[in-house]
Amino acid sequence: MATSSKIITELEVWSPLLFLSIHLTSEGFELDLNELRLVQFQDSEPVWITEQQKLYAKSLGMEYLDVTNLPPNFGTLFEKRRYSYPTPNSTLVASILPLISIEEMRVNLEYFTGAFETRYYNSDSGKASSEWLLKKIQEYTTQLATPQVQRLVTVKPFKHHWKQTSVIVHIQPREPIDDGITVIGAHCDSINQENPFLPAPGADDDGSGTVTILEAYRALLISGYIPTSPLEFHFYSAEEGGGLGSQDIVASYEAARKEIKGMQQYDMTAWVASGTSPVVNVVTSGVDAALSTFLCQLVDRYLDIPCVRESKRKNAGSDHLLWNRAGYQACHAAEGLMGNENYDNIHTAQDRIDVSPEFSFEHINEFAKLAVAFAVELSS
Numbered sequence: 001m002a003t004s005s006k007i008i009t010e011l012e013v014w015s016p017l018l019f020l021s022i023h024l025t026s027e028g029f030e031l032d033l034n035e036l037r038l039v040q041f042q043d044s045e046p047v048w049i050t051e052q053q054k055l056y057a058k059s060l061g062m063e064y065l066d067v068t069n070l071p072p073n074f075g076t077l078f079e080k081r082r083y084s085y086p087t088p089n090s091t092l093v094a095s096i097l098p099l100i101s102i103e104e105m106r107v108n109l110e111y112f113t114g115a116f117e118t119r120y121y122n123s124d125s126g127k128a129s130s131e132w133l134l135k136k137i138q139e140y141t142t143q144l145a146t147p148q149v150q151r152l153v154t155v156k157p158f159k160h161h162w163k164q165t166s167v168i169v170h171i172q173p174r175e176p177i178d179d180g181i182t183v184i185g186a187h188c189d190s191i192n193q194e195n196p197f198l199p200a201p202g203a204d205d206d207g208s209g210t211v212t213i214l215e216a217y218r219a220l221l222i223s224g225y226i227p228t229s230p231l232e233f234h235f236y237s238a239e240e241g242g243g244l245g246s247q248d249i250v251a252s253y254e255a256a257r258k259e260i261k262g263m264q265q266y267d268m269t270a271w272v273a274s275g276t277s278p279v280v281n282v283v284t285s286g287v288d289a290a291l292s293t294f295l296c297q298l299v300d301r302y303l304d305i306p307c308v309r310e311s312k313r314k315n316a317g318s319d320h321l322l323w324n325r326a327g328y329q330a331c332h333a334a335e336g337l338m339g340n341e342n343y344d345n346i347h348t349a350q351d352r353i354d355v356s357p358e359f360s361f362e363h364i365n366e367f368a369k370l371a372v373a374f375a376v377e378l379s380s
Helices: 004-017 051-059 092-099 102-114 124-144 203-223 244-255 289-302 320-325 361-379
Strands: 036-041 047-050 064-066 153-158 166-171 181-187 231-236 260-266 280-283 307-310 330-334
Touching: 036 051, 047 051, 051 064, 064 244, 092 203, 092 289, 092 361, 102 124, 102 203, 102 361, 124 153, 124 166, 124 203, 153 244, 166 244, 181 203, 181 244, 181 361, 203 231, 203 260, 203 361, 231 244, 231 361, 244 320, 260 289, 260 320, 260 361, 280 289, 280 361, 289 307, 289 330, 289 361, 320 330
Parallel strands: 181 231, 181 260, 260 330, 280 307
Antiparallel strands: 036 047, 036 064, 153 166, 166 231, 280 330
16 A cells, blocks of 8 residues: 555656646646645545646546545534335336437437547536536426426536536425435546546546436436435536545535435446456445445346446545445446456547447446436335
């Protein structure tokens, strides 16, 4: 395990070389490379480094959370309710799954990765990408939901102190109920780890997760599904900055003393490595054990591929880590075992739909089915 002082020394030596190849500023970006950020790497204590050093750490594949603006009482404002999870038994799920469209996901992901040079969270194009996503969700709601369902749905941007917004979809139950919210999440930003000013299509990371839960929402609208407890879909900004967007949202939910029945994150759902069989990797670290077991049961019941279990390094993960850190029950499903994930292409200009036959919309389809199952089983 690297010590905090060793991490700082290495970043001080090498990070000035990061941007020698291009200008330090670029039109359409707001980026102060000298800004100090408090960053936590794996098991180390948080350390103060510059934004440039943080970006260099990203280019090295170092996992971290940016806790600069983390409230001092984060996770301790109130004692969260602990939920237990039944064996999956919904007959409704099977009737909704055929409504999922691979072609719809393909069209959305082609646009999401092609229309915006990057979805970097502090860029104009990143801002435009979340605005497009908000509009797409609003269009689905208006065009596909019955009048009764439309009255129960709110779609709102969640603003941060950077350009790109997050998007939150809330489906209220027909009758008020004292029960927790079911949250299904993905992150809508992207990054080029060589330099944030360069193209970052982010097809797998995390365009795939974005269209996964977007399609699950669309299928639920077509079905006319009305939950009996609150259901939300979250599209997080700035995950690539160290979980910044979800951190803001989790802090706001905790401040409002909202209870969460269960949170599931979708980050990279498209890749089936050559020579391997498709699986759903239900991650075992940084998650709630009971909810993760329930997630595996959903895979076994509703999907055509098996569940596997694997641990990841601390702070190696996604937005679910912030929910878990705040004391909420959260879980994460990944596209494969760590050695088989799409690490050669993510955070580069090569993270495209057409980069390899290993990029599979059939695989994304399985995760969309899982999102529908998670939504219905927990909120009905």
